[in-house]
Amino acid sequence: MSAAAGAMLAGHELILAHHDHEVVHGVSLELTPGAITALVGPNGSGKSTLLRSLARLHKPKGGDVHLGERAVWNGSALSGKEFARNVTLLTQQRPTPSGVSVKDVVGYGRHPYRSGWRGIDPDGPAAVAKAMAMTGVTEMADRGVDELSGGELQRVWLASCLAQETSVLLLDEPTNHLDLRYQVEILDVVRDLAVDHQVAVGVVLHDLDHAAIIADRVVLLSQGKALASGTVKEVFTAQNLTAAYGVAVQVADDPVTGSLHCRPVGRHTPKV
Numbered sequence: 001m002s003a004a005a006g007a008m009l010a011g012h013e014l015i016l017a018h019h020d021h022e023v024v025h026g027v028s029l030e031l032t033p034g035a036i037t038a039l040v041g042p043n044g045s046g047k048s049t050l051l052r053s054l055a056r057l058h059k060p061k062g063g064d065v066h067l068g069e070r071a072v073w074n075g076s077a078l079s080g081k082e083f084a085r086n087v088t089l090l091t092q093q094r095p096t097p098s099g100v101s102v103k104d105v106v107g108y109g110r111h112p113y114r115s116g117w118r119g120i121d122p123d124g125p126a127a128v129a130k131a132m133a134m135t136g137v138t139e140m141a142d143r144g145v146d147e148l149s150g151g152e153l154q155r156v157w158l159a160s161c162l163a164q165e166t167s168v169l170l171l172d173e174p175t176n177h178l179d180l181r182y183q184v185e186i187l188d189v190v191r192d193l194a195v196d197h198q199v200a201v202g203v204v205l206h207d208l209d210h211a212a213i214i215a216d217r218v219v220l221l222s223q224g225k226a227l228a229s230g231t232v233k234e235v236f237t238a239q240n241l242t243a244a245y246g247v248a249v250q251v252a253d254d255p256v257t258g259s260l261h262c263r264p265v266g267r268h269t270p271k272v
Contacts (some may be wrong), residue, residue, distance in 0.1 A: 008032050008068060009054055009087060009168045009200060015062030016049050022061065023049050025224045031168060031200040036190065038211040039204045041221035042245050047204045048092065048172050050221070054202060055089035055170050067168075084112035088161045089170040094153075096146055102156050103141040106132055109163035124163075131162035134189050136182070150177035158186065162193075169193060171203040175210060187214050208262040209254075212236060220244055236260050 009031045016024035024046040031037050031054070039047045052058040054065055056072055065072040067086060072078065088109070097105065109131065110124040132138045135155045140148070145156060154177050161169065171190065175183040191214055193199040205211045211218060211232070218235040220228045222244040228235040241249035247264050254261040263269075 008066075009202070010066050011050065011054055011063065012066065013063040014050065014053055014060050014065070016046065016053055016058060017061045018049070023224050024053075024221075026063070027219070027221070027224075027226045028063075029202075029219050029226070029229065031202045033167065033198040033200050034194055035216040036194050036201040036203060036214055037217045037219065038215035039202065039219050039221060040206070040208060040211050041227075045221040045244075046224045047221055051089065051170050051172050051202060051204055052091075055087060056083055057089070081112045084164065084166075086166050087168040087170065088164040088166045090158055090161045090172060090174055092172045092176060094157050096153060098144075098146050100145055101141065102137055102143050102145055102148070103128065103132070105145050105156055106137070106159045106163050109160040109165075112164065127163045127165055128159075131159040134162055134192075135159040136185065151179060151182060154178060155182060155186070158189075162189075166199070168200045168202070171201070173204055173206065175205070175207065183210070190214060208236065208241070209259070212254075212260040212262065213257060232260055236262060 010029065012028050013026045014024055015022060015026055027050060029037060039050060041047055049058055053060055060073055064074045067078065070078060106128050107124065110121050110127060113124065114121045132141060135158050137155050137159055140152065145153060148156065158174060174186055174190070178186060187210060190201055190203065194201050215232055217230065218232055219226055220235050220240055227244050228240045236251055238249055238251050241251065241262060250263045250265055252261055
């Protein structure tokens with residue numbers, strides 16, 4: 001990926017607020033090359049805000065973010081382009097440009113590499129083609145993005161992030177709006193990026209089974225605090241998940257995948 005492929009992105013004792021209301025209270029986490037760290041927890045627990053702070057989009061009230069040895073918020077000398085060559089974020093909500101092709105939107109990811117008044121980027125075409133192939137959008141390259149379904153558009157924006165070729169990839173609900181096939185394929189792409197390209201990945205997921213399958217480490221957030229942090233088996237216990245979500249959760253080994261399966265138990269849940 002980028003020249004700083006050995007970089008690690010880390011948040012240290014982050015305190016994050018919306019105006020005067022604190023939503024994250026002293027959370028620390030590290031994203032390391034070749035590993036996927038999943039942020040999970042109920043709605044309003046601070047997952048997306050934490051991810052945005054790591055992406056230099058939400059300034060901390062306390063604590064800091066480091067890219068390698070360099071502080072991102074306090075006294076940072078990193079330019080916007082330099083940071084964008086190392087870190088990219090796929091957000092939940094992105095605008096839908098009118099009259100712009102899929103290929104051009106994927107090409108937006110090459111902005112940090114363009115130089116000169118003509119925007120020269122010799123590696124751009126190959127990076128765009130590779131990103132489109134990885135996300136399965138090559139055949140729609142010339143279609144307008146305003147003609148796409150929500151799931152198709154999600155894959156196009158992910159391709160734009162991949163075309164950025166960063167050493168750190170941040171994803172906020174990347175499987176949102178996707179059908180089963182593309183949920184599986186996107187998770188496979190994320191795993192390939194970590195294993196084959198040593199990308200450090202931080203991903204917000206609501207589906208605990210997805211997190212159990214893909215994550216090397218998990219941070220379980222509840223009410224803006226890290227209730228538990230560690231491997232999937234260390235974090236995904238019935239006690240931890242029940243405390244975080246406020247509903248009884250059963251945890252067992254999935255006989256098909258071998259990973260943990262998390263099953264919320266409601267009043268009408270069939271007994272096994």
